[in-house]
Amino acid sequence: MVKAAAPGVDWREDRRRSAREAIVAAAWALVEQDGLAGLSLRDLAQRAGITTPTVYAYFDSKNAIYDAMFGQAAEQFLAHMSAVEVTGNARSDLVAELSQFAEFCISNVARYQLLFQRTIPGFAPSADSYGHAVAALDRVQVRLAALGFTDPRLLDLWTAMGTGLVDQQISNDPGGDRWLRLIEDAVDMFLAHFPPEPPPKRKRAKR
Amino acid sequence: MVKAAAPGVDWREDRRRSAREAIVAAAWALVEQDGLAGLSLRDLAQRAGITTPTVYAYFDSKNAIYDAMFGQAAEQFLAHMSAVEVTGNARSDLVAELSQFAEFCISNVARYQLLFQRTIPGFAPSADSYGHAVAALDRVQVRLAALGFTDPRLLDLWTAMGTGLVDQQISNDPGGDRWLRLIEDAVDMFLAHFPPEPPPKRKRAKR
DNA sequence: GTCTATAGCTGGATAGAC
DNA sequence: GTCTATCCAGCTATAGAC
Known part of the structure; x- marks a missing residue:
């Protein structure tokens, strides 16, 4: 609300940050279940409620x-x-x-x-x-x-x-x-x- | 030579055994290089000088x-x-x-x-x-x-x-x-x- | 940013000729 | 037993419409 215009950290950045964190949270849930190496971007996207390409909007790889x-x-x-x-x-x-x-x-x-x-x-x-x-x-x-x-x-x-x-x-x-x-x-x-x-x-x- | 007719352990078994060991040896060479999880049957076969299906003649999986x-x-x-x-x-x-x-x-x-x-x-x-x-x-x-x-x-x-x-x-x-x-x-x-x-x-x- | 669609590749495993 | 050829599943990553 009163988050007004802190330079460079506006609501846009916040949204992006929380979206990234949601993906990472889904990743944790998956690796705890399937093992660290078993993580796949398909499963990850599904778990996070998005599609695979969207993951690439937030992470390069x-x-x-x-x-x-x-x-x-x-x-x-x-x-x-x-x-x-x-x-x-x-x-x-x-x-x-x-x-x-x-x-x-x-x-x-x-x-x-x-x-x-x-x-x-x-x-x-x-x-x-x-x-x-x-x-x-x-x-x-x-x-x-x-x-x-x-x-x-x-x-x-x-x-x-x-x-x-x-x-x-x-x-x-x-x-x-x-x-x-x-x-x-x-x-x-x-x-x-x-x-x-x-x-x-x-x-x-x-x- | 004088390996004659030990029941069940004839030259046939020996051949098979040494072929298996050659495959395993190739597998060791590969995992030492690429990591344990990085082993692939394609690479393995190539390294052993055979083809992938041949591997399955010696190992089920x-x-x-x-x-x-x-x-x-x-x-x-x-x-x-x-x-x-x-x-x-x-x-x-x-x-x-x-x-x-x-x-x-x-x-x-x-x-x-x-x-x-x-x-x-x-x-x-x-x-x-x-x-x-x-x-x-x-x-x-x-x-x-x-x-x-x-x-x-x-x-x-x-x-x-x-x-x-x-x-x-x-x-x-x-x-x-x-x-x-x-x-x-x-x-x-x-x-x-x-x-x-x-x-x-x-x-x-x-x- | 988000999707559908798909490219491009590599994996394990199998069919069938020889 | 060994091969060629291939299947099918999974993967990461990208193209392009919206």
């Missing part, structure tokens, strides 16, 4: 759709991981972090595959979409650093543990919790061997 | 080819993992085990995907092929048990660590060694938190 999905997934990942509460206690924070990560991955396997595995043959995310993903991973690093883990090798070991648990869970016990139950054990193991550096000097009041 | 590949991969996995030397020292044995596993996975990513990830839409290994894979995984369990690790949760954590390192290596640093270098750290972490049970009582003569 099928990969452009994957790219939009990738960007959205990265945003969702950032939001999901930012929602975890920080207490300052290393153990509970690491458990929360890992649980949140696992929940994100498992709640949408297709999204996990798109974002973290490279399973679509000709697809590589655009620089723009990839930027979101990098930002999300940076955040993980920052949070771990706040807990006293700064050694890059430690960070790599941490991500390996996380993806390993998630990967085994998805591949070998889908729908179950055989590996999810091990999250606390994994964190304890990690903490026992790599005690966090002493309090990261919470000296940031001044500024 | 494309999935039957994947199945033969799966069985072969499982056999190779068992052989590769059996080649690692056992010293009885937990640390060096675990490092060797994990290194061997990583080497196997990384040396042929398509094989890794076929065997350990479920990435081909309509494909599930036959009971026969799957049996080989189960045997191979059993062997891992037995070897860990010999080192004093019998808790099934421990085994799951161990496999998660292994696949996590391999997965990160393949996905995020293909051709490099960023995660491979962490194998020793990972083993130390594992050992520090879960010291193996005292010598597995090599007293099993009786029985």
